[in-house]
Amino acid sequence: MDIKNNILETIGHTPLIRLNKLTKDLPCTVLAKVEYFNPGNSIKDRMALKMVEVAELEGKLKPGGTIIECTSGNTGMGLALAAVVKGYKCIFTTTDKQSKEKIDILKALGAEVIVCPTNVEPEDPRSYYSIARRLAHEIPNSFHANQYDNLANRLAHYETTGPEIWEQTDGKVTHLVVATGTGGTVTGTAIFLKEKNPGIQVWAMDPFGSLLTKYFRTGQIDMNEVHPYITEGIGEDFVPQNYDMRVVDVFEQVTDKDAALMARRIAREEGLFCGYSAGTAVQGLMQLKNRLKKDDLVVVILHDHGSRYVGKVYNDQWMMERGFLDVKTFKDIIAGRG
Ligand code: PMP
Numbered sequence: 001m002d003i004k005n006n007i008l009e010t011i012g013h014t015p016l017i018r019l020n021k022l023t024k025d026l027p028c029t030v031l032a033k034v035e036y037f038n039p040g041n042s043i044k045d046r047m048a049l050k051m052v053e054v055a056e057l058e059g060k061l062k063p064g065g066t067i068i069e070c071t072s073g074n075t076g077m078g079l080a081l082a083a084v085v086k087g088y089k090c091i092f093t094t095t096d097k098q099s100k101e102k103i104d105i106l107k108a109l110g111a112e113v114i115v116c117p118t119n120v121e122p123e124d125p126r127s128y129y130s131i132a133r134r135l136a137h138e139i140p141n142s143f144h145a146n147q148y149d150n151l152a153n154r155l156a157h158y159e160t161t162g163p164e165i166w167e168q169t170d171g172k173v174t175h176l177v178v179a180t181g182t183g184g185t186v187t188g189t190a191i192f193l194k195e196k197n198p199g200i201q202v203w204a205m206d207p208f209g210s211l212l213t214k215y216f217r218t219g220q221i222d223m224n225e226v227h228p229y230i231t232e233g234i235g236e237d238f239v240p241q242n243y244d245m246r247v248v249d250v251f252e253q254v255t256d257k258d259a260a261l262m263a264r265r266i267a268r269e270e271g272l273f274c275g276y277s278a279g280t281a282v283q284g285l286m287q288l289k290n291r292l293k294k295d296d297l298v299v300v301i302l303h304d305h306g307s308r309y310v311g312k313v314y315n316d317q318w319m320m321e322r323g324f325l326d327v328k329t330f331k332d333i334i335a336g337r338g
């Protein structure tokens with residue numbers, strides 16, 4: 001018999017799928033690590049489970065406890081799954097920038113979700129970081145997962161994502177391309193892969209409006225770099241402890257528009273119905289294509305599923321309102337010429 005004891009046993013072992021049409025102008029093979037095959041439809045299931053397991057081991061999470069986290073949705077989804085199976089409560093703080101679909105999904109799994117303003121400093125008492133910290137302080141028997149600074153995050157990718165990519169490519173991977181937020185995915189996966197082969201190039205993809213790229217290049221935290229952007233789940237206005245910038249070779253920035261258009265192309269040209277940050281990762285790769293050679297084997301991580309973005313990136317009107325699709329086309333559609 002081939003039976004899983006619970007949903008958590010289906011986390012990981014996601015497929016590596018060749019990109020065909022999109023990358024036909026590139027000299028090398030590009031493979032997508034399609035993380036929406038995880039049960040919560042994102043890569044974050046891996047680190048959510050790991051954070052819970054480590055907290056249990058360390059005695060920070062006890063039976064009947066409450067998991068508290070600031071999350072843009074995907075980490076919350078993974079934590080909520082773990083909480084259902086293991087019998088914990090969840091309270092999540094998130095920002096008003098996040099898609100309604102993501103918030104509703106968390107509620108469907110029994111989590112309580114508190115929506116906080118996006119455009120306030122992390123230290124502001126109204127920020128989703130501050131509110132999570134305050135709740136963790138006030139609620140007895142609670143555990144603040146803190147995906148930014150909890151190193152169980154990158155450990156999950158060191159233990160699972162990295163080894164899977166190494167095995168699936170027979171150790172032939174030459175480039176890892178990852179859109180980054182907390183830094184857990186890029187750092188954990190890269191540490192593992194570089195231990196196996198220090199020559200592997202690691203390219204981190206960042207939205208404009210995040211300070212990470214400038215920090216990588218100069219070591220300076222420059223708040224002038226920080227401005228509102230639309231892409232969800234990536235970029236930061238501080239440097240989380242999960243980063244180890246030494247394992248990253250290149251940081252590249254991608255616009256909200258280019259990322260959104262690329263996500264739509266990945267869906268329509270490859271049949272991979274992925275999320276917004278997948279567009280950032282593949283677009284960033286395209287921006288750096290002149291650096292690639294014939295025998296390179298590129299692995300690009302697609303973090304989550306497109307269903308969470310049907311009201312956004314995959315909605316023509318939403319795209320047109322932001323100037324991401326040609327408005328003339330919109331008028332044509334209204335006039336029946338579309
Ligand atoms: N893409 C999406 C959709 C995400 O939710 C996240 C997690 N914040 C990332 C990319 C970045 O992953 P990480 O936090 O591991 O850097």
